[in-house]
Amino acid sequence: MARLLLKFDSAVLKEIPLGTRPVTIGRAPDNEMAIDNLAVSNYHARIYSEAGRLVIEDLNSLNGTFVNDMRVERTTLRDGDMVQVGKHQIQVDVSHVAALPVNAWRKAPAPKVDETMVLDTHERRELLRQAVVAGERSQLSPTRMRVPTLSVLAGRTSQSEYMLSGKLTVIGRSEMATVRLRGWFAPRVAAQIHKREDGYYLGLGDRVPKINGLPIAGATALHDGDIIEIGRLRLHFSYRD
């Protein structure tokens, strides 16, 4: 049975089975999933199924609805997705239900390796038609339109602010660095910021950078407002309009 798990700090507060009726989420007590917290709007979001898919829709909430750390207005939910509403998380668990409409493609076990073929444009369009319908609305995130910016809070750099425009932004003393560090002992490559499909990621350089005080172990997603620290360098990452 598909269900939604309301969590706070990894503790499960409530479990709501998913039926045919939409599940509304909000601070008002008449919501299916009422969350008594000021960070949650009265009618914050709703989750419902549509054409065999599970959809979440933000109801113009003040603080926004996030799916796997991306702000969304409306998107398709998948098994294991983590919805963030205020300080609470809602985990999507549909593992026991075949929720996807492409049964025809999944019945027979795959012949593991067969002759590779390339779809021509026409066939491709036809086969992807269904996928497009499902995916269109998940091309989400208004943050995409906004300019990712690094503001220098502390440290000796070539500029006080950098707008990220390339696939790769290098922070360091190196001549290929965008965020050029000054000083003899500055590392050549202190860290790297990498643009991916779903946003910007901070990666290791010769140093281990910190995000909001915690050292990163590997490439780590950057969120609006994050503070990056590398030695004495402090940068503020944000999306500007």
Next chain:
Amino acid sequence: MHIDAGGQTHVGRVRQNNEDDYRIESSLELYVLSDGIGGEEQGEVASALAVETVVAHCQEAQNHHATPLFVEPRADVSERTNRLISAATLANRKIFDSAASQPDVHMGATIVAAWLQDERLSLVHVGDSRAYLLRGGTFEQLTADHSLVAEQVRRGVLTPQEAETSQLQSVLIRALGSQEQVEVDADEHILLEGDTLLLCSDGLTRMVTDPEIASTLTTTEPSQAAAERLVELSNEYGGLDNVTVIVVRVLPDEHGFLDRLRRWSRRARAARDKQSLRGS
């Protein structure tokens, strides 16, 4: 830092032809791998043409800086990366023209190419040949397959688990030579000492799991031996397809007082960071 690279290709245990091809061009620090598609021997022709064209275009650009780009340069990547995009685009055109000049010939090829300039990596790909980066304990795919199932996963129609059993695994939505124009994916990374870059055809990743690949890369030196071991593993598990791998390792320079000092200070810093992580 210096580079230790090795490569290996094998027909596998089922197929008659090896339609994969690869090249390690050490003088350029350029690594190119291609998986050919087509009946008869056309797949082999296509992958050889892809590899040959990419290497030749990059070599020419290295010798004559005025060598024109075959594409409009992109603003979000370096000159070097634009050159590699140009090379892959040219390869597309050559394969397309070659197929078009003969009746009833359909051929295509994937491409994944990595070009190093000091620690800066330019990476391009078309199709489902992949690049992975092993850094510390993390093994990560750097490329996104241009296959139908990968597209379905990205669009939320299939889960990654469903994709693995899909019948449509071998359907590519982009390849070199199938259309007159091609969109080449490009990316850039900074490599660090200790990193291992892996380029491979789908023959490897369909037979050997990611954790096994990662542990083989971690435990087998030098790069040539690791490449051979990965190909062996693929064949041990059935060898259903051609398999090709290139392993590129970034090694620290052993000599030099400054290098040692830098490594020592990095280790000390890492230990301190770990401490502070534990403390928080």
